[in-house]
Amino acid sequence: MKVLVPVKRVIDAYVKVRVKADGSGVETQNVKMSMNPFCEIAVEEAVRLKEAGTASEIVVVSCGPQSSQETIRTALAMGADRGILIQSDDALEPLGIAKLLKAVAEKEQPELVLLGKQAVDSDHSQTGQMLAALLGWSQGTFASKIQASDGKLTVTREIDGGLETVDLKLPSVVTADLRLNEPRYASLPNIMKAKKKPIETTTPAELGVDVAPRTQVLKVAEPPAREAGVKVASVADLVEKLKAEAKVI
Amino acid sequence: TTTPDELGVDVKPTVETLRVEPPAEREAGIKVESVEELVDKLKNEAKAAAIAGVNKVLVADNAVYANQLPENVAALVVEAASGYSHILCAHTTNGKNFMPRVAANLGVAMISDIVSVESEDTFKRPIYAGNAIATVKANDAVKVVSVRGTAYDPVAAEGGSASIEALDNVTDAGVSEFVSEEVVKSERPELTSAGIIISGGRGMQSGDNFVLLEGIADKLGAAIGASRAAVDAGFVPNDMQVGQTGKIVAPDLYIAVGISGAIQHLAGMKDSKVIVAINKDEDAPIFQVADYGLVADLFKALPELEALL
CATH class of the missing domain: 3.40.50.620 (HUPs)
Known part of the structure; x- marks a missing residue:
């Protein structure tokens, strides 16, 4: 089974983002960038499927500026086979990215597209579902367990209140949730090997996809700040304050 | 016989009836099977x-x-x-x-x-x-x-x-099939609609220790949540996760126990009306958003809290 893994380069999840003074966005200059944590989980799962003999080839694809190559390299160092960069300096929206991925999927003919459930920058949680819709494929979102067996995929999904298991006909799109696995760290020899793995570069225009934005960010602002309150001396003091002052119990 | 005029009373109408219609008709509904x-x-x-x-x-x-x-x-x-x-x-x-x-x-x-x-x-x-x-x-x-x-x-x-x-048209895409569902049955309120939530973090040290939160939750009628760190460590299932990638909550009272206050956790709970933090590390970022902070060992503070409620 050939697996396509779309990955996104984002501001590192542990960096505290700062809103630009002019309200046009957040500060991205001199900020540490990393692979989106849920994309890492997707790459790890693909590599495990390959190690288990289920996946035959893992192709990683990223849409974004030239620097997204580094993110593809990280995935190659984790065990993916080759990469595709769809180079664009424009701000891409989930629908545009889903259209680009559809074009790649039609060319590469994977049986499974495995990606993160959400990117921690824009927090949309849309791309996988949109891609599945455009391809007319089945989807298994928020996956915490994936099992492949003859032509179908059994996916356990994290839902509000518990877990749901669905059987999906292949080809399918699956998005990774937190508990699917714990991504590995790439070893130094694998990082060296990844440098020799091929990365093909293409563009939205070459793929014939219109990625013109449908939305417009008018302003980005800091959320209302929450102020620190007081420290209480004891549990008794805390209970007293919750009863008398805050009146919440 | 007399008339309004003779009585010196003006009875000129002050309202005007524009239209007279039959009342809204009640339509027959459907017959149910069972x-x-x-x-x-x-x-x-x-x-x-x-x-x-x-x-x-x-x-x-x-x-x-x-x-x-x-x-x-x-x-x-x-x-x-x-x-x-x-x-x-x-x-x-x-x-x-x-x-x-x-x-x-x-x-x-x-x-x-x-x-x-x-x-x-x-x-x-x-x-x-x-x-x-x-x-x-x-x-x-x-x-x-x-x-x-x-x-x-x-x-x-x-x-x-x-x-x-x-809607009568039925579309079955035929590409997926429901197999099973494992829904946690709980007498406690749902996290997203609970008025009070008590959540545990990595500081709880194990899933078994979440029992310390249960007694308090029972007394307060609260839901129990967890930080991503506690879910990551395997203490509790993911549907208890409060945070950017879990559930977004905004109860009247949120009690964070043994939770340091990572960005992604704060994203899920900082709109709560009153936030309480219990943590032994007095520099934990959670205290920057807490209305009431208690610097204490949770294993001592929780039984004491349960006793006082």
């Missing part, structure tokens, strides 16, 4: 139709939609969508599952997780785990939007009398 169906209809359709402000309830009653498989639900919504300018859903795991499919099939953008409506095409939504709020204008003719429930008060559950219409 008591079970009757209860189901009363619970769901009638409930939706009674919500204040709702004009029409469209019902697609077919086994194909029983488990909300997104491939089928999205097809249904797309079909029913014509003529509507705005299509909204809750930003829950179910809404997130089918709604992007609806948007993609309509060929329009989706605006996820809005916390405010600025105008008919402009919305506010948190990005970067709530560390920034983006004001976004949607330029497509149809606006597909998911809404953060905790950002709004619920509408009145009664007062409306919407018409109920059946």
Whole structure:
């Protein structure tokens, strides 16, 4: 089974983002960038499927500026086979990215597209579902367990209140949730090997996809700040304050 | 015999009847097949139709939609969508599952997780785990939007009398199948609607220690949550996770126990009315958002708290 893994380069999840003074966005200059944590989980799962003999080839694809190559390299160092960069300096929206991925999927003919459930920058949680819709494929979102067996995929999904298991006909799109696995760290020899793995570069225009934005960010602002309150001396003091002052119990 | 004039009384009408119409006719409804169906209809359709402000309830009653498989639900919504300018859903795991499919099939953008409506095409939504709020204008003719429930008060559950219409076309994409569901049955309130939540973090040290939170939750009628670190460490299941990638909550009282206060956790709970933090590390970032902070060993503080409630 050939697996396509779309990955996104984002501001590192542990960096505290700062809103630009002019309200046009957040500060991205001199900020540490990393692979989106849920994309890492997707790459790890693909590599495990390959190690288990289920996946035959893992192709990683990223849409974004030239620097997204580094993110593809990280995935190659984790065990993916080759990469595709769809180079664009424009701000891409989930629908545009889903259209680009559809074009790649039609060319590469994977049986499974495995990606993160959400990117921690824009927090949309849309791309996988949109891609599945455009391809007319089945989807298994928020996956915490994936099992492949003859032509179908059994996916356990994290839902509000518990877990749901669905059987999906292949080809399918699956998005990774937190508990699917714990991504590995790439070893130094694998990082060296990844440098020799091929990365093909293409563009939205070459793929014939219109990625013109449908939305417009008018302003980005800091959320209302929450102020620190007081420290209480004891549990008794805390209970007293919750009863008398805050009146919440 | 006398007259109003003779009595010196002006009885000129001050209201004018414009039209006389028969009263609204009550239409015959449907016959249900069984008591079970009757209860189901009363619970769901009638409930939706009674919500204040709702004009029409469209019902697609077919086994194909029983488990909300997104491939089928999205097809249904797309079909029913014509003529509507705005299509909204809750930003829950179910809404997130089918709604992007609806948007993609309509060929329009989706605006996820809005916390405010600025105008008919402009919305506010948190990005970067709530560390920034983006004001976004949607330029497509149809606006597909998911809404953060905790950002709004619920509408009145009664007062409306919407018409109920059946959707008869059934689409089964035939590409997915429901196998099973494991839903945690709990007598405690749901995290997203609870008035009080007590959550444990990595400081709880093990899943077994969450029993320390249970006694307090029972006394307060609270829901129990967890930080991503506690879920990551395998202490508790993911559906208890409060945070950017888990559940977004905004109770009247949120008690964070042994939670340091990572950005992604704060994103899920900082709109709570009153926040209490219990942590032995006095420099933990959680104290920067807590109304009441207690620097203490949770293994001593929790039994004491339970005893005092």
